[in-house]
Amino acid sequence: MPITDRAEEILESLWIECAEHAKDQCDTSLLRDDDAIKELISHGYLKIHNHAVRLTQKGEKEARSCVRRHRLAERLFVDVFDCKKKMVHDKSCRFEHLLHEGLDESICTILGHPKECPHGRSIPEGNCCREAKKTAGKVIMPLSELEVRKKAVVSYLHTKNREALKRLLAMGVLPTMDIVLNQNFPSYVFQIGESQFAIDKELASAIFVRVNQR
Amino acid sequence: MEQPLKTEYRGPVEYSVEIALEKIGNLLTQSYGLSKRTIGxxxxxxxxxxxxxxxxxxxDHLAQxxxxxxxxxxxxxxxxxxEIAMERQEEVRRIASRVVRKKRGKEPFAETLSRLTMxxxxxxxxxxxxxxxxxxxxxxxxxxGTVVNFLEGTVFEGHINPYVIKIVSLIIPWNAIRELIAGQYGLVTLGVRxxxxxxxxxxxxxxxxxxxxxxSGYLPRxxxxxxxxxxxxxxxxxxxxxxxxxxxxATMATMVTRTLPTxxxxxxxxxxxxxxxxxxAQLGVILALLEGRPHAVLLxxxxxxxxxxxxxxLTAKILPGERPSFYMEVPPLRMPQLYNIIVKTYGRVKWYFKEIMPLFLLASVIIWIGQITRTFDLVIALLRAPxxxxxxxxxxxxxxxxxxFRRDYGAAGLFDLNKAGALSGVQLVVASIALTLFLPCIAQFLMNIKExxxxxxxxxxxxxxxxxxxxAFAVNFVLGNLGVTL
Structure with missing residues (x-):
């Protein structure tokens, strides 16, 4: 049964205090009569012992997942929706509650299993991250980050510069085309169709590719 | 008869590129030398x-x-x-998949060389x-070295110049005109030579x-x-x-800067x-000048x-504007064809002579005027201080x-001076640096104005x-104070 948004926020704060600041209990006397606390206790996530709150094992797992969703949401807002960092926290606070089991893994995969949120705090690993470590890195990434000699498929082009887009189109860099990065230093050299092109980092960062997975 | 290939553009059901093309086509009344479809x-x-x-x-129809x-x-x-590029790509792939088959073989030598150059x-x-x-x-x-020595030393100084000087002094009584044609800076003896x-x-x-x-395809690499x-x-x-x-x-290169995008x-x-x-021209003379002094060349x-x-x-810092963007096709390395090289070289040399030869002769005339009117003496006197x-x-x-008047005149003059044994190693380097950096030749100056x-x-x-x-001053100062000899 899902818990309320407020309860999730409390779980998050507790987890940050306990796991990241290495305290084993917290004084939450101020919140004693709060509905959310009662809710968490009734779910078996919390235990109160002499005014101090402690996360249960079950609670810790849930809290960790809340933090993960929150920080993933932040990454999503910054990387994909291009939000300013200051506004991010607020928006993702609301958004994270929508990312429930399964959905967070898809987003994590699209983002390439990021390790840190935009504010530099680490994002707890999910199952998908552990799986990904065994197989490959990101699924979708800019050409500038693709491994040399690895086959990929152009997924989409993303640039605000209209001229750059025209240049890429003229080179035949189009979604669904196979692409191989031949070299990434001092410039990016890639093979597409029967042609080879050299481009700089700006253009290479505008081409997003999907790595072929076996 | 074969039909020209036409790609059908689809797009959203309610409004395809085709509909827009038809509407635009109906509104175009003038001729453009291209089909209405292409214009659209x-x-x-x-x-x-x-x-x-x-x-x-x-x-009349612009607004519509x-x-x-x-x-x-x-x-x-x-x-x-x-969207149009996507649909074209789709069409290309459809056609290619029916007629092209690829063979995978061993990497050819050109590929290996290509990778090494990059x-x-x-x-x-x-x-x-x-x-x-x-x-x-x-x-x-x-x-x-070899070719210039032969042409200049043997052909011109050995045969043509003495002959011209002899003829000119026989048939032309006025000294000024003799100087113009066959003097130290004469049209034939200097300009043509x-x-x-x-x-x-x-x-x-x-x-x-x-x-x-x-x-060979080396330039993109x-x-x-x-x-x-x-x-x-x-x-x-x-x-x-x-x-x-x-x-x-550099004159031709200045013209080629047109190909740069911004x-x-x-x-x-x-x-x-x-x-x-x-x-x-400068490189040739300067390298000849500094021959046998590897340190001087390096410096x-x-x-x-x-x-x-x-x-x-510094210029990039000062000039406003966007960072340039780099994109270039890297074609396969190819063996250059002799015929193509001959044709290209011929075309360029011809262009060079058509554009530059008159300037050479003009330069000779200007130098001649400057000399007989003594204007040059004044300028030279002014230049003595720097x-x-x-x-x-x-x-x-x-x-x-x-x-x-010609950047290389300068370098060649230096060459003559050096032959007379008038310059030390340091002086040679300083002079070479000053001449290399010095004012572009008159042809390049005119090209700069034009472009x-x-x-x-x-x-x-x-x-x-x-x-x-x-x-040049700074280099001379530093070398002088360090007591360097080259």
Whole structure:
């Protein structure tokens, strides 16, 4: 049964205090009569012992997942929706509650299993991250980050510069085309169709590719 | 009869590119030398030139056409050119999949070589090898050395000049006219001699090397190697083409800067070509001058290279504008075809002579006028002061003045002075540096005006004038105080 948004926020704060600041209990006397606390206790996530709150094992797992969703949401807002960092926290606070089991893994995969949120705090690993470590890195990434000699498929082009887009189109860099990065230093050299092109980092960062997975 | 291939553009059901094309086609009344469909497609893809052309020709329907284009754009979520490119790609793939079959074999040698030229570890040594063999050995040693010695020494000084001088003194009684034709700076004895015996072989050999490099497909590889460094001086790898060409003839290279995409890049490269890129004529003479003094060559190269980077960096900092963008096709390496090289070289040499020969003769005439009116004596007297600041003897002053009429006149004058044993190693290096950086030759000055406008060209000229002496002064000062001998 899902818990309320407020309860999730409390779980998050507790987890940050306990796991990241290495305290084993917290004084939450101020919140004693709060509905959310009662809710968490009734779910078996919390235990109160002499005014101090402690996360249960079950609670810790849930809290960790809340933090993960929150920080993933932040990454999503910054990387994909291009939000300013200051506004991010607020928006993702609301958004994270929508990312429930399964959905967070898809987003994590699209983002390439990021390790840190935009504010530099680490994002707890999910199952998908552990799986990904065994197989490959990101699924979708800019050409500038693709491994040399690895086959990929152009997924989409993303640039605000209209001229750059025209240049890429003229080179035949189009979604669904196979692409191989031949070299990434001092410039990016890639093979597409029967042609080879050299481009700089700006253009290479505008081409997003999907790595072929076996 | 075969039908020309026509790609059907689909797009959103309610409003395809086809509908827009038909509507635009009905509104176009003028002829463009292109089909209405092509014009329509270019308009939809925001082609600036065609939009301007149609704007001028279709005054009555312009508003309607623009509305159709706006309408079409609304129905697509991506820019229309993107959608059109996608559909074309689809069509190409469909056709290719039916008629093309690929074989996978062993990597051919050209591929291996291609990778070596593009890897910085092997690519930079290869670049130096190309420069050493192509420029230093072939153009410098063989061209400026062997061939020029033969043409200038044996053919002109041994046969033509004495003959001309004899004839002129027999049939022309006036001394001034004799000087004009056969004097020290005469039309034949200097103008034609320099053009045919000095510049022709050097430039021709350079153009041969350039054509070989160009046809082999090496230039894009060089551009990709150098792009990162060129970005620091406000240029993209693409600018390597005018720069390398500038080692042949900076005047021609200035014209080639047209191929650079932004005004900023064109300005920066014009500046660098005027200042720090020595042309083949200068290179030939300077290398001959510094022959047997490897340290002097290194010092000269180092100072010119530093000036190139420093001024490029500074200009890029000062000039506003976007960072340049680099993109270039890297074609497979190919064996250059002899016939193509001959045709290209011939065309370029012909252009060079058509444009430059008159300037040579003009320069001879100007020098002649300057000499008989004694204007030059005045200018030379004025130049003596800066020339002595940089530690050179008074006899070097005319070299700088003539250097403006042809950069290589200057270098060649230096050559004569050195033959007379008048210069020390340090003086040679300082003079070479000053002459390399000094005012572009008159042909390049005119080309600068033509390509960049009078104001910019004058600005560049004054800067170069001031800067070349400053650098030469600094080098002389440092070497003098360190007590270096070269």
């Amino acid at each position: 497609l270019l308009l939809l893809q925001d082609d600036r030139e065609i939009a301007e052309l149609v704007g001028k020709k279709e005054l 056409i623009e509305e159709i284009i706006r309408d079409a754009k609304i129905h697509y979520s991506y820019p229309v050119e993107y 890897n910085p570890v092997t690519g930079i040594p290869i670049l130096f090898l190309v420069l050493y063999v192509g420029l230093y050995k072939f153009v410098g040693a063989f061209g400026a 320099y053009a045919v015996a000095l510049i022709l072989p050097i430039v021709t050999l350079f153009f041969i090397v350039f054509a070989v490099i160009e046809d 060089l551009a990709m190697l150098i792009d990162r460094s060129f970005k620091k001086i406000g240029l993209s790898g693409r600018a390597v083409i005018p720069m390398v060409l500038g080692l042949g003839c 005004k900023r890049e064109r300005l920066i490269s014009t500046m660098l070509l005027s200042l720090a890129v020595p042309c083949s 000269w190269g180092g100072v010119i290279g530093l000036v190139f980077l420093f001024i490029g960096y 020339v002595s600041w940089i530690g050179l003897p008074d006899e070097a002053a005319p070299i700088f003045l003539f250097g403006f 960049r406008g009078l104001k910019t060209a004058l600005g560049i000229t004054f800067f170069v004038l001031f800067f070349s002496f400053t650098v």
